């Protein structure tokens with residue numbers, strides 16, 4: 001299997017998925033982005049790059065990740081069969097390593113002297129610091145002071161991995177300020193540096209590139225499922241923050257019209273409570289954010305809204321342009337799961353199958369748990385288990401008084 005297949009159709013040469021995507025950035029930055037796109041177009045077709053990425057996926061990440069049939073859970077629910085694509089078993093514990101390795105290899109290919117990024121909960125920071133250690137490129141991660149205090153294990157890991165951690169103290173000192181700070185630093189030397197975006201968001205070519213690197217998930221899963229069951233699943237589901245694990249899973253199934261694709265957004269404390277959810281596709285409107293056209297959650301002043309989710313990896317007021325397009329075309333259905341349902345799913349999967357999921361992934365598990373009883377025992381739901389829940393264990397235990 002080539003490390004990166006060719007997706008001829010989307011996006012177009014200007015980075016648009018229908019009305020979404022593009023490059024809403026100043027002209028000098030557009031030039032830089034076009035340079036990254038050209039370098040990516042070159043590297044993705046090179047045999048040596050394909051081979052290096054494929055062998056890192058196999059020997060470093062531990063791919064292919066297995067598909068596990070959650071038999072006990074399926075039996076208890078008394079409906080469809082639930083299967084889990086185990087991205088939680090990857091090195092560093094989630095799907096993010098897939099695109100971080102790709103971005104680090106691209107940085108090396110382009111002769112960049114430094115990789116820079118922001119991180120919220122620290123998951124992207126750890127995956128990127130890991131990839132940069134492996135490839136041998138200096139890495140600088142900007143993180144809000146508030147998040148630094150909350151996410152101690154990830155902060156420690158980033159330091160051990162040798163990245164430069166920049167504490168951002170301005171404003172609310174969380175993800176948004178970290179993005180602003182990292183971006184300002186990037187703009188000081190966009191020739192020598194590459195900004196490694198953590199999801200399928202931002203200006204073209206990032207939504208395309210990150211999707212391509214993540215598409216290994218769905219290509220593996222589709223072949224594995226075929227081989228095991230001589231058919232395809234009826235439903236394929238994944239949680240959606242920026243949308244990288246979901247698009248990585250869905251891409252291989254887009255042409256399979258009989259397969260229902262369902263993205264699950266965080267309903268947080270309720271869709272009727274502005275600022276207390278992060279369901280961009282369900283409650284937002286087309287707009288612009290971080291250099292792209294996409295669905296956006298906005299407040300009354302037209303600014304990006306405050307957002308919330310029990311899973312910090314999902315609280316983003318925008319979403320990938322391809323998801324915005326797939327929603328409008330109806331090819332993917334977007335549903336939600338609340339904090340409470342997610343917490344239930346987290347505990348249920350832990351206790352019935354012995355798998356502690358990331359709170360992000362538990363949103364997709366919650367959707368499967370809700371939906372399976374409405375289907376029959378010969379129907380199949382494939383869930384992308386995007387990451388493991390070690391990072392969330394203390395929080396959940398404290399919240400539930402365990």
Ligand SMILES: *Cc1c(COP(=O)(O)O)cnc(C)c1O
Nearest residue numbers: 199241242243244245313360387
């Ligand atoms: C970061 C993260 C997500 C959310 O990001 P997407 O780009 O929407 O995939 C989901 N699951 C896990 C485990 C994460 O770390």
